[in-house]
Amino acid sequence: xxxxxxxxxxxxxxxxxxxxxxxxxxxxxxxxxxxxxxxxxxxxxxxxxxxxxxxxxxxxxxxxxxxxxxxxxxxxxxxxxxxxxxxxxxxxxxxxxxxxxxxxxxxxxxxxxxxxxxxxxxxxxxxxxxxxxxxxxxxxxxxxxxxxxxxxxxxxxxxxxxxxxxxxxxxxxxxxxxxxxxxxxxxxxxxxxxxxxxxxxxxxxxxxxxxxxxxxxxxxxxxxxxxxxxxxxxxxxxxxxxxxxxxxxxxxxxxxxxxxxxxxxxxxxxxxxxxxxxxxxxxxxxxxxxxxxxxxxxxxxxxxxxxxxxxxxxxxxxxxxxxxxxxxxxxxxxxxxxxxxxxxxxxxxxxxxxxxxxxxxxxxxxxxxxxxxxxxxxxxxxxxxxxxxxxxxxxxxxxxxxxxxxxxxxxxxxxxxxxxxxxxxxxxxxxxxxxxxxx
Amino acid sequence: xxxxxxxxxxxxxxxxxxxxxxxxxxxxxxxxxxxxxxxxxxxxxxxxxxxxxxxxxxxxxxxxxxxxxxxxxxxxxxxxxxxxxxxxxxxxxxxxxxxxxxxxxxxxxxxxxxxxxxxxxxxxxxxxxxxxxxxxxxxxxxxxxxxxxxxxxxxxxxxxxxxxxxxxxxxxxxxxxxxxxxxxxxxxxxxxxxxxxxxxxxxxxxxxxxxxxxxxxxxxxxxxxxxxxxxxxxxxxxxxxxxxxxxxxxxxxxxxxxxxxxxxxxxxxxxxxxxxxxxxxxxxxxxxxxxxxxxxxxxxxxxxxxxxxxxxxxxxxxxxxxxxxxxxxxxxxxxxxxxxxxxxxxxxxxxxxxxxxxxxxxxxxxxxxxxxxxxxxxxxxxxxxxxxxxxxxxxxxxxxxxxxxxxxxxxxxxxxxxxxxxxxxxxxx
Numbered sequence: 119x120x121x122x123x124x125x126x127x128x129x130x131x132x133x134x135x136x137x138x139x140x141x142x143x144x145x146x147x148x149x150x151x152x153x154x155x156x157x158x159x160x161x162x163x164x165x166x167x168x169x170x171x172x173x174x175x176x177x178x179x180x181x182x183x184x185x186x187x188x189x190x191x192x193x194x195x196x197x198x199x200x201x202x203x204x205x206x207x208x209x210x211x212x213x214x215x216x217x218x219x220x221x222x223x224x225x226x227x228x229x230x231x232x233x234x235x236x237x238x239x240x241x242x243x244x245x246x247x248x249x250x251x252x253x254x255x256x257x258x259x260x261x262x263x264x265x266x267x268x269x270x271x272x273x274x275x276x277x278x279x280x281x282x283x284x285x286x287x288x289x290x291x292x293x294x295x296x297x298x299x300x301x302x303x304x305x306x307x308x309x310x311x312x313x314x315x316x317x318x319x320x321x322x323x324x325x326x327x328x329x330x331x332x333x334x335x336x337x338x339x340x341x342x343x344x345x346x347x348x349x350x351x352x353x354x355x356x357x358x359x360x361x362x363x364x365x366x367x368x369x370x371x372x373x374x375x376x377x378x379x380x381x382x383x384x385x386x387x388x389x390x391x392x393x394x395x396x397x398x399x400x401x402x403x404x405x406x407x408x409x410x411x412x413x414x415x416x417x418x419x420x421x422x423x424x425x426x427x428x429x430x431x432x433x434x435x436x437x438x439x440x441x442x443x444x445x446x447x448x449x450x451x452x453x454x455x456x457x458x459x460x461x462x463x464x465x466x467x468x469x470x471x472x473x474x475x476x477x478x479x480x481x482x483x484x485x486x487x488x489x490x491x492x493x494x495x496x497x498x499x500x501x502x503x504x505x506x507x508x509x510x511x512x513x514x515x516x517x518x519x520x521x522x523x524x525x526x527x528x529x530x531x532x533x534x535x536x537x538x539x540x541x542x543x544x545x546x547x548x549x550x551x552x553x554x555x556x557x
Numbered sequence: 558x559x560x561x562x563x564x565x566x567x568x569x570x571x572x573x574x575x576x577x578x579x580x581x582x583x584x585x586x587x588x589x590x591x592x593x594x595x596x597x598x599x600x601x602x603x604x605x606x607x608x609x610x611x612x613x614x615x616x617x618x619x620x621x622x623x624x625x626x627x628x629x630x631x632x633x634x635x636x637x638x639x640x641x642x643x644x645x646x647x648x649x650x651x652x653x654x655x656x657x658x659x660x661x662x663x664x665x666x667x668x669x670x671x672x673x674x675x676x677x678x679x680x681x682x683x684x685x686x687x688x689x690x691x692x693x694x695x696x697x698x699x700x701x702x703x704x705x706x707x708x709x710x711x712x713x714x715x716x717x718x719x720x721x722x723x724x725x726x727x728x729x730x731x732x733x734x735x736x737x738x739x740x741x742x743x744x745x746x747x748x749x750x751x752x753x754x755x756x757x758x759x760x761x762x763x764x765x766x767x768x769x770x771x772x773x774x775x776x777x778x779x780x781x782x783x784x785x786x787x788x789x790x791x792x793x794x795x796x797x798x799x800x801x802x803x804x805x806x807x808x809x810x811x812x813x814x815x816x817x818x819x820x821x822x823x824x825x826x827x828x829x830x831x832x833x834x835x836x837x838x839x840x841x842x843x844x845x846x847x848x849x850x851x852x853x854x855x856x857x858x859x860x861x862x863x864x865x866x867x868x869x870x871x872x873x874x875x876x877x878x879x880x881x882x883x884x885x886x887x888x889x890x891x892x893x894x895x896x897x898x899x900x901x902x903x904x905x906x907x908x909x910x911x912x913x914x915x916x917x918x919x920x921x922x923x924x925x926x927x928x929x930x931x932x933x934x935x936x937x938x939x940x941x942x943x944x945x946x947x948x949x950x951x952x953x954x955x956x957x958x959x960x961x962x963x964x965x966x967x968x969x970x971x972x973x974x975x976x977x978x979x980x981x982x983x984x985x986x
Contacts (some may be wrong), residue, residue, distance in 0.1 A: 138871065139844060139869045139870075139871045140806075140871075140878075140881065142807060142869070143804065143806030143807040144804075144806035145810075156761070208913075265803045295754075296852075417836065430857070430860075431857055431860040431861045432856065432857060432860040433859070434866075434867070435859075435860035435861070435863055435865050438863070439863075439866045490853075491854050492853050495629075495856060495860065495865075496856065496872070499865045499866065499869070500869060502866060503842075503866055503867075503869065506866060
């Protein structure tokens with residue numbers, strides 16, 4: 119018996135409004151409420167709701183032979199609660215079947231794993247709490263933002279209590295190895311790795327509706343044929359994609375929903391595959407070999423690296439300036455501040471600043487609100503400048519105390535301020551978790 | 558006395574110094590009794606190229622509130638020639654406008670004159686053809702109208718002035734607001750240079766906006782010194798009625814650069830100076846307001862230096878936002894590499910903002926109460942910024958005397974001087 123492991127990603131950022139230099143210092147509403155609401159409502163109607171209905175029907179029909187997994191970022195969940203509560207209800211229904219696994223990720227779909235272990239941990243815990251609150255389960259497997267992974271991140275994820283991680287299966291890592299097996303981390307063999315089969319995943323996610331693709335039109339029969347043609351040693355085929363594949367990236371008229379509806383039946387009729395979740399697969403299979411991944415990989419671009427988010431000087435600058443504030447933010451107890459802090463960390467802001475694809479239109483797929491990466495950078499930095507002012511004001515109380523104890527010199531007081539900052543962090547994070555759990 | 562003038566559109570549709578100068582000078586000339594036939598290129602997009610429209614004087618797109626114009630409207634004919642020429646056009650910009658027109662979009666006025674100043678220096682065939690076509694139109698205007706002399710502003714209209722002179726034999730005055738050396742440094746466009754030179758050679762008088770420009774005209778274009786006179790620009794008095802209510806929301810001091818972000822304006826020196834100041838002083842923000850072909854490069858530089866939390870870009874500012882920007886500024890810096898005149902520091906001073914200007918600017922010749930540095934001397938620039946921010950007596954002094962000084966630099970004086978030049982010709986004839 120072989121497994122198909124479907125994982126669908128749902129993430130939508132809180133897009134920033136056009137925030138001008140003149141707003142710095144007195145306007146603290148950063149987000150484009152109208153655009154965010156509109157986009158979420160559109161996606162709910164065109165993609166999430168109809169696709170959920172199909173999945174629900176399939177689970178009813180096939181029971182636990184058809185299992186799928188989702189990872190939904192905290193900021194996306196927050197927007198659903200705010201703008202489209204019916205989508206939350208629909209996911210609750212899916213959750214109650216017991217055949218849908220919800221994965222853990224960072225609450226703010228952030229790049230914190232690349233910068234700050236502490237913030238990474240805080241966000242994962244925050245997300246856990248959110249999932250537990252909404253769907254009544256604690257996640258058992260982990261997916262990092264944009265499938266970003268390397269050995270260090272693997273160790274951190276293990277520390278967080280997860281031993282199943284899904285990531286990309288790039289050629290430069292796998293070489294001659296097949297993505298269709300379970301692997302484990304070379305630095306910690308207890309961490310099991312599911313590698314995305316990008317060929318078959320992208321056939322659905324990117325190429326399904328491309329009419330000049332030689333394989334168009336893609337049918338459930340044809341796809342099942344490809345599954346059968348895979349190497350006989352194949353144990354699991356990891357099909358990882360954005361959930362917007364259904365109904366948004368490929369519109370209803372392309373037949374994508376029919377494909378989704380038909381695929382399980384054809385797979386059961388004509389192949390030996392069944393549908394499993396990442397945790398199922400990790401429990402079922404033995405790792406074929408350890409993988410050593412020193413540098414971060416992701417599921418983006420041809421390069422499968424992190425240069426889409428941190429690839430030019432603007433991105434690096436914005437990213438560093440943002441995390442320069444971490445220490446101080448963590449001494450704040452203002453909930454609004456922490457919420458903005460999470461939303462400013464969303465990876466999309468950095469993606470919009472990328473200069474990698476000036477010519478192709480791939481960026482628009484994420485509902486990019488900017489005309490150019492430069493506009494994105496300017497706007498983000500204006501917002502960040504205001505946020506920094508607020509951080510300095512709101513966190514003043516705590517740092518003042520420590521500054522008073524030492525001499526008035528800036529450098530000295532800064533260093534000393536670190537320690538109380540660190541100890542103050544954990545209780546704050548816990549407090550926040552506790553609060554949201556009560557809801 | 559009646560003058561056929563090839564000029565540029567008036568505010569509020571104008572943002573560059575050339576349009577503002579056109580406006581100020583015209584007003585002053587009318588005031589001292591000169592009649593004008595004012596010809597401007599203006600794009601409509603829905604007509605055959607080459608058409609001329611005589612615009613009823615009361616329809617002129619000037620600020621109707623302007624009492625001076627109201628008073629003298631009968632002394633002025635205003636002709637609009639359907640042409641896509643814009644003051645800072647390059648081939649790219651020109652091509653874009655033409656393309657949009659053909660697609661059926663009318664080029665938006667605001668955008669032509671404002672946000673996008675592509676300044677690659679590569680003036681191309683199409684733009685030059687347009688300059689020639691405009692000259693042909695000038696010929697027919699010259700034939701149909703009666704006037705005593707011709708006055709052309711900047712190279713795009715020189716050919717028109719030259720042709721008008723050839724047909725009518727009337728004296729020609731050309732006005733040098735900026736030379737090709739100012740715009741492009743040493744990598745001048747030969748064709749543009751040739752047009753400028755031919756225009757000045759054909760002219761009976763060349764007016765330069767500063768001594769600096771005059772010496773470029775003499776030394777680099779070989780024009781006889783006797784033919785070249787300097788008439789410094791003026792500045793419009795402040796709008797007294799409109800008192801903008803502006804609140805400052807930032808605790809830090811604000812240092813501003815406002816202008817086209819192009820080679821000529823030296824934006825990179827402002828950034829380097831900002832970096833130096835920020836090393837020593839955290840309590841300051843820098844703002845670069847404007848747009849231009851070097852904007853993206855500047856953004857990358859600021860990011861690279863790691864100062865973008867203290868260095869902000871606003872994009873192109875218009876109208877009230879410019880006043881707003883001045884109102885919240887503590888220091889204004891104009892680090893131009895080559896600035897024939899430079900009206901913006903005067904506008905800053907009018908708003909009580911102390912200014913630092915480059916020695917390579919014409920305005921440095923007329924201003925006493927400003928700090929003058931070489932554009933390349935970023936240490937001196939940083940020093941001056943730091944000084945103005947920290948030693949209170951300094952900005953106070955500049956504000957006090959600067960305001961007075963700038964109030965005395967009026968267009969009326971420039972108008973008188975230009976009128977004298979006109980009169981000389983009339984006496985000769």
